[in-house]
Structure formats: structure tokens, C-alpha cells
Amino acid sequence: MMEKWLMGVDLGGTTTKLALINSYGEIIHKWEISTDISEKGKFITTNIAKSIDAKLEELNEPKSKVVGIGMGAPGPVDFVNGSIYEGVNLGWKDYPLKDLLEVETSLPAVIDNDANMAALGEMWKGAGNGAKDLVCVTLGTGVGGGIIHNGRIVHGTSGAAGEIGHMTVIPEGGAPCNCGKTGCLETVASATGIVRLAVEALNEDDGTSLLQQKVNEGNAVSSKLLFQCAIDGDPLSKAVVDKVGNYLGLALSHVGNVMNPDKIVIGGGVSQAGAILLDTVRSAFEKYAFKRVGKSTKISLATLGNDAGVIGAAWLIKNHS
Structure with missing residues (x-):
């Protein structure tokens, strides 16, 4: 057959x-x-x-x-x-x-x-590892979210459940988002948002940062370059990564408080930054989440990549x- x-x-x-x-x-x-x-x-x-x-x-x-x-x-x-x-x-x-x-x-x-x-x-073959209550956040060109409860996708009344990227994390003076609002998580945690934050940081920099040197050498500002510079010890890049991780941890703490899933899995291109981002996200999550949620919901990186x-x-x- x-x-x-x-x-x-x-x-x-x-x-x-x-x-x-x-x-x-x-x-x-x-x-x-x-x-x-x-x-x-x-x-x-x-x-x-x-x-x-x-x-x-x-x-x-x-x-x-x-x-x-x-x-x-x-x-x-x-x-x-x-x-x-x-x-x-x-x-x-x-x-x-x-x-x-x-x-x-x-x-x-x-x-x-x-x-x-x-x-x-991720539930079937990846980091979910059989977890039936799972939230997946994808950090790519935008920020998406998928919520699985008891092994089934939660769609919501009009298909918009899990729009984690459009949770407001900057209530006043945030950057405009494609959705028409301002200050969404997507404006600070997507690849596009991270580049904007990096450019803002460079504009206020005295020009000595490793990221600025890389740009001067002809490299385009990208989330990948920023994370690499942060890993290499560049204080400016690390400060931007910390800002991104803090916003993401804040948003995920709200998700955790509502759902208390077994796992929150972070995927998408930006997640390839690995530990340098995940550590900040975890500590921010624990700082903002209800204590029982902070202890019982695990945050891990997606294992299936793209x-x-x-x-x-x-x-x-x-x-x-």
C-alpha cells in the first residue's frame, strides 16, 4: 500500500x-x-x-x-x-x-x-512533549500566539484568541503597530520591532558600541546582529535585549495568569537568540506572574525551529x- x-x-x-x-x-x-x-x-x-x-x-x-x-x-x-x-x-x-x-x-x-x-x-513533535496545555509564542516579522487547552486549539469567538502580539505593553507613547493601535508587544518583540529599538539606541549612543562598529563595517541592523553583539558583551546591545525580554516576560505573565499552562514555548526566528533572551524573559515572567503560576508554568524554547x-x-x- x-x-x-x-x-x-x-x-x-x-x-x-x-x-x-x-x-x-x-x-x-x-x-x-x-x-x-x-x-x-x-x-x-x-x-x-x-x-x-x-x-x-x-x-x-x-x-x-x-x-x-x-x-x-x-x-x-x-x-x-x-x-x-x-x-x-x-x-x-x-x-x-x-x-x-x-x-x-x-x-x-x-x-x-x-x-x-x-x-x-511543538505539541506533536517538539518542546510540548505531550503537554496538553500549552501556549506557543512565535517571534518573527510579527508576534503570534497559539493557545492549546486540553489538546485543542483555542480559537475564541471570532478567531482572534491567542493574539499575544497585540497585547499592549506600552500604554502611553508606544510605537504604531500594523494593527492600527500603538504599544503592542509586536512593536517591541518582533524582528521588526527589535530593529527599531536597536536603531533608537544607536541614535542615542556615542558611537563606541560594538553594534555601531558592525554597522560602520557595512552590516545592516538586524535582530540577529543585535543578539550576536549582546552575546559578545556589548552593553548597548545587551540593554536592548533586556528591554525586549522584559516586555515579553510581562506579556507572558498575563498569559500565564489567565491560562496557567504546563508550558509556554517561544519560537520563531527571534527565538534563535537562545539563552540571552530566554533568561531575561524567565526572570521578568517570575517577577510579574502570580507566584503559583511563576513556579508551575515552564518557559522553554521551541525545538522545531522553522x-x-x-x-x-x-x-x-x-x-x-
């Missing part, structure tokens, strides 16, 4: 990750394509469909081998009909993603929020009936 594959897709604002995954959650093949957000993202589904066809052709495998597609998309999702209420970074509003994807690929599809997918991935989203998407199509 032919082994069936699951198609996992993780749609990001810059790149879209795709993977063919077996029923045990093991990745057989994975690849990426650029996300074309021109003309309000109207080419996205077509590009995904073409890429899947090209990959199957390259592998000399029939489409019948693929059970269906699970896909994570940024922003609130109507889980029942698979449409996107609003994808602020993609230009989508009330977008019938599931229908379009099924038409383009001739495969059954199931859509959910990208951070929910990452949470499912694969969490596609693995969670595969889990969802596997378990969707």
Missing part, C-alpha cells in the same frame, strides 16, 4: 515554507518560495499550487499520494470556512483562502492561524475529518 503524505504550508509575510510530511510527522522534503504580496496577495495561492506540482513532478510522485494541505496563515482565521478575516501584512481582508487553495491545488485544505500551527507542531508551522499544519490535516 502506498504511503500517504501530508502537505504542510507555513505562509509568512516574506517567505512561504512548504513540506511533504509522513503520517508520523517526519519531514520527507521541505522547501521555500518567496511570498508575493503584490496586488493584495492575489498570486499567493497560485504560486503555492504551482510549487507543489513542480515538487511532485521533480520527485516523480503522483498527486494522489498527498492526502491534503494544512496551511498556517498570519492573522485571525475563520476556522470553520477557512477564510482570513484580515492579514495585515499580506493585504487580505475576508479572504476565502481555503476555497481558493482547494480550487488551485485540487486537494482538500484546512486553514488556521500560523501561530496555532506552530503550537500544534519547521514547527509546517509540522503543525500537517498534524491538522491528518486529524481533520
Whole structure:
């Protein structure tokens, strides 16, 4: 009998990750394509469909081998009909993603929020390690959150549960967020927000910091560069990392107080900073959280890296009936 594959897709604002995954959650093949957000993202589904066809052709495998597609998309999702209420970074509003994807690929599809997918991935094969109460925070271009209670994703009444990135952490004078508000966690803990904080710090610096030297050498300011400079002992970079970790720990303490999950898992590109960020987040979490929560909820780094989203998407199509 032919082994069936699951198609996992993780749609990001810059790149879209795709993977063919077996029923045990093991990745057989994975690849990426650029996300074309021109003309309000109207080419996205077509590009995904073409890429899947090209990959199957390259592998000399029939489409019948693929059970269906699970896909994570940024922003609130109507889980029942698979449409996107609003994808602020993609230009989508009330977008019938599931229908379009099924038409383009001739495969059954199931859509959910990208951070929910990452949470499912970590629960299935990663840091969740069997935890049934789990919150996953993804720090990427934006900040997403996925909440799993008793093994199931919490969607909320309008698909917006887990929007941790839009918790206000700076009530007065915060930077504007893509969502239209100011002072959201996303403005200080996403890759974009961290770069803004680093640039602000450099503008007030006397020019002697290691980060400034790196910039003078032609490196662009990025969250990765900032974390590396902090690890190398640069006080300016470390101060920015501490600021980011403090805001994140504050936001997560509220999540912890509401949910008291077994684990809070931090993933996404920014989480690759590792211990230097995690240590600050943990101490801020313990400082702000209700004591019992601070002691019982564990904060750990995601273990699946960039694969969490596609693995969670595969889990969802596997378990969707």
C-alpha cells in the first residue's frame, strides 16, 4: 500500500515554507518560495499550487499520494470556512483562502492561524512533549500566539484568541503597530520591532558600541546582529535585549495568569537568540506572574525551529475529518 503524505504550508509575510510530511510527522522534503504580496496577495495561492506540482513532478510522485494541505496563515482565521478575516501584512481582508487553495491545488485544505500551527507542531513533535496545555509564542516579522487547552486549539469567538502580539505593553507613547493601535508587544518583540529599538539606541549612543562598529563595517541592523553583539558583551546591545525580554516576560505573565499552562514555548526566528533572551524573559515572567503560576508554568524554547508551522499544519490535516 502506498504511503500517504501530508502537505504542510507555513505562509509568512516574506517567505512561504512548504513540506511533504509522513503520517508520523517526519519531514520527507521541505522547501521555500518567496511570498508575493503584490496586488493584495492575489498570486499567493497560485504560486503555492504551482510549487507543489513542480515538487511532485521533480520527485516523480503522483498527486494522489498527498492526502491534503494544512496551511498556517498570519492573522485571525475563520476556522470553520477557512477564510482570513484580515492579514495585515499580506493585504487580505475576508479572504476565502481555503476555497481558493482547494480550487488551485485540487486537494482538500484546512486553514488556521500560523501561530496555532506552530503550537500544534511543538505539541506533536517538539518542546510540548505531550503537554496538553500549552501556549506557543512565535517571534518573527510579527508576534503570534497559539493557545492549546486540553489538546485543542483555542480559537475564541471570532478567531482572534491567542493574539499575544497585540497585547499592549506600552500604554502611553508606544510605537504604531500594523494593527492600527500603538504599544503592542509586536512593536517591541518582533524582528521588526527589535530593529527599531536597536536603531533608537544607536541614535542615542556615542558611537563606541560594538553594534555601531558592525554597522560602520557595512552590516545592516538586524535582530540577529543585535543578539550576536549582546552575546559578545556589548552593553548597548545587551540593554536592548533586556528591554525586549522584559516586555515579553510581562506579556507572558498575563498569559500565564489567565491560562496557567504546563508550558509556554517561544519560537520563531527571534527565538534563535537562545539563552540571552530566554533568561531575561524567565526572570521578568517570575517577577510579574502570580507566584503559583511563576513556579508551575515552564518557559522553554521551541525545538522545531522553522519547521514547527509546517509540522503543525500537517498534524491538522491528518486529524481533520
